[in-house]
Amino acid sequence: MNDIYHLDLLDEARNPNNFGDLETPDFVSTNYNASCGDVITVSVKLSKDKKKIQDIKWKGQGCVISQASMSVLSQRIIGSEIVKIQQLSQKEILQDLGLDKISVGRIKCLLLGLTAVRKLLNKLEAK
Amino acid sequence: MLQYISMLDVHAIKKDFPILSREINHKKLVYLDNAATSQKPQSVIDAISNYYSYCNANVHRGVHTLSDESTNLFETSKTTIANFLGAKNDEVIFVRNTTEAINGLAYGWGEQNIVADDLILVSILDHHSNIVVWQELCKRKKANLVFIKITKDGKFDFNDFDEKLQKFGHKLKLVAVPHVSNALGSKLDLKKLVQKVQKFTPKSRILVDGAQSAPHLPINFEKMNVDFFVFSGHKMLGPMGIGGLLVRENILKTGEMRPWLFGGGMIAQVHESHTNFQDDLSERFTPGTPDVASIVGLAEASRYLSQLGMENVHKHDSQLVAYALKKLAKIKNIEIVGPKDETRVGSVAFLYQGVHAHDVAQVLDSQGIAVRSGHHCTMPLHTSQNWVATTRASFQIYNSKDDVDLLARGLEKVAEILL
Numbered sequence: 139m140n141d142i143y144h145l146d147l148l149d150e151a152r153n154p155n156n157f158g159d160l161e162t163p164d165f166v167s168t169n170y171n172a173s174c175g176d177v178i179t180v181s182v183k184l185s186k187d188k189k190k191i192q193d194i195k196w197k198g199q200g201c202v203i204s205q206a207s208m209s210v211l212s213q214r215i216i217g218s219e220i221v222k223i224q225q226l227s228q229k230e231i232l233q234d235l236g237l238d239k240i241s242v243g244r245i246k247c248l249l250l251g252l253t254a255v256r257k258l259l260n261k262l263e264a265k
Numbered sequence: 266m267l268q269y270i271s272m273l274d275v276h277a278i279k280k281d282f283p284i285l286s287r288e289i290n291h292k293k294l295v296y297l298d299n300a301a302t303s304q305k306p307q308s309v310i311d312a313i314s315n316y317y318s319y320c321n322a323n324v325h326r327g328v329h330t331l332s333d334e335s336t337n338l339f340e341t342s343k344t345t346i347a348n349f350l351g352a353k354n355d356e357v358i359f360v361r362n363t364t365e366a367i368n369g370l371a372y373g374w375g376e377q378n379i380v381a382d383d384l385i386l387v388s389i390l391d392h393h394s395n396i397v398v399w400q401e402l403c404k405r406k407k408a409n410l411v412f413i414k415i416t417k418d419g420k421f422d423f424n425d426f427d428e429k430l431q432k433f434g435h436k437l438k439l440v441a442v443p444h445v446s447n448a449l450g451s452k453l454d455l456k457k458l459v460q461k462v463q464k465f466t467p468k469s470r471i472l473v474d475g476a477q478s479a480p481h482l483p484i485n486f487e488k489m490n491v492d493f494f495v496f497s498g499h500k501m502l503g504p505m506g507i508g509g510l511l512v513r514e515n516i517l518k519t520g521e522m523r524p525w526l527f528g529g530g531m532i533a534q535v536h537e538s539h540t541n542f543q544d545d546l547s548e549r550f551t552p553g554t555p556d557v558a559s560i561v562g563l564a565e566a567s568r569y570l571s572q573l574g575m576e577n578v579h580k581h582d583s584q585l586v587a588y589a590l591k592k593l594a595k596i597k598n599i600e601i602v603g604p605k606d607e608t609r610v611g612s613v614a615f616l617y618q619g620v621h622a623h624d625v626a627q628v629l630d631s632q633g634i635a636v637r638s639g640h641h642c643t644m645p646l647h648t649s650q651n652w653v654a655t656t657r658a659s660f661q662i663y664n665s666k667d668d669v670d671l672l673a674r675g676l677e678k679v680a681e682i683l684l
Contacts, residue, residue: 143624143683173639175647175648175652175653175654200621201623201624244627
């Protein structure tokens with residue numbers, strides 16, 4: 139278990155990357171974890187051709203897992219093609235966090251950020 | 266300590282629960298998530314297994330011996346459960362759980378008694394199941410749902426209740442409240458509530474959510490003087506999938522409440538043009554083949570608790586809660602939420618400064634300690650108090666002071682790992 143809370147992950151959660159709000163976002167999306175009340179709000183700025191994420195900021199309250207995973211996710215997707223974000227898997231998020239596995243009860247925590255980003259991208263695609 | 270042991274022989278009781286001998290993460294299991302569901306003694310497991318091994322047949326339908334035996338088991342089990350809760354047999358309607366009981370009430374009673382502009386009062390302490398069901402009914406009926414606040418120490422606020430009774434009393438149809446809060450352990454002063462309702466709005470009905478009280482307190486539906494009482498078997502040592510809705514006999518007799526599920530078993534005569542329902546009141550509300558094995562299991566759980574004596578069970582719980590309150594208050598970074606006196610029942614919940622509840626629970630799990638983290642299906646309560654999430658340790662008859670000591674030690678470890 140101590141592996142879950144390894145120092146890099148704790149550091150990621152305590153000093154998250156890209157935390158905050160974008161001043162002029164193209165889209166904003168909020169996702170809640172219904173079982174614990176965690177919340178993450180993501181704002182993004184798209185590239186001119188609208189195919190890439192140019193910039194992202196996020197803020198939220200939650201457990202170490204949800205905060206650290208959103209932090210590493212935000213790093214991963216700056217400059218990334220939207221198509222690739224849609225294809226991201228749970229395994230890749232785990233790898234980014236330096237974890238092999240996570241219990242079923244924590245999957246929602248792990249994916250809270252990714253779900254928020256996907257919601258936002260779905261909004262974009264629906265336009 | 267001596268006085269504590271005299272209440273219940275926890276050491277012997279633990280041996281009755283096979284799951285408690287399990288190891289979790291190489292540590293002996295310390296199960297403190299009883300408010301979510303309790304563990305089952307061997308006698309309950311055996312009762313269910315024996316039913317399917319030797320007595321299984323459909324009830325009230327066959328003339329053959331097995332059907333007769335199964336019907337007898339069903340009826341005697343029902344009597345055991347009704348007696349355990351101080352209700353008449355006719356007042357017991359079996360459902361799957363508390364949530365289903367409240368839903369049944371909304372359809373069987375609410376649909377024909379709530380009209381536009383009526384008022385339903387709930388407490389901010391209520392579980393989602395006692396909120397959402399009424400929210401939906403109010404939406405259908407254009408009625409109003411109003412919340413009673415809590416006091417600073419997490420108890421039902423009778424001043425707020427008085428104000429709302431004065432203000433909207435004439436429109437009040439139902440008061441739906443938890444006997445014991447699942448999140449904070451706050452026990453409602455039911456006598457006081459009943460007196461106030463009878464004085465100001467005697468026609469209003471009272472629903473008591475007993476999911477968290479039935480496992481710990483002696484329950485007497487007749488003496489309680491309320492109209493509806495709902496409970497779940499699985500939180501009181503019984504199996505999952507069986508629970509009950511107790512309805513005052515008069516409400517069933519007068520037709521104030523009607524069946525909300527229809528089919529076989531609940532009918533007297535079926536004609537092409539219409540159906541007459543069963544005279545037997547609780548049969549009328551139990552269409553289809555009932556979950557006999559679970560009812561037999563729940564009866565065994567009731568017997569098990571009766572043998573210990575519910576007064577003793579309550580005292581045991583009070584002592585554990587008082588001990589946990591004292592012990593956890595000494596831990597740095599912990600803020601206990603909810604009542605800190607003898608009115609608290611079943612659980613102790615807290616905030617851990619600087620650590621999210623899920624992380625607290627995860628570290629505890631690594632030490633074999635099972636607790637609940639989150640908002641415990643009380644999101645309005647958590648939102649009203651600005652709590653993102655809380656951690657809750659909840660108790661049963663097999664928990665000891667040693668378990669609380671292990672919890673306290675585990676919580677010290679949370680700071681070592683995460684702070």
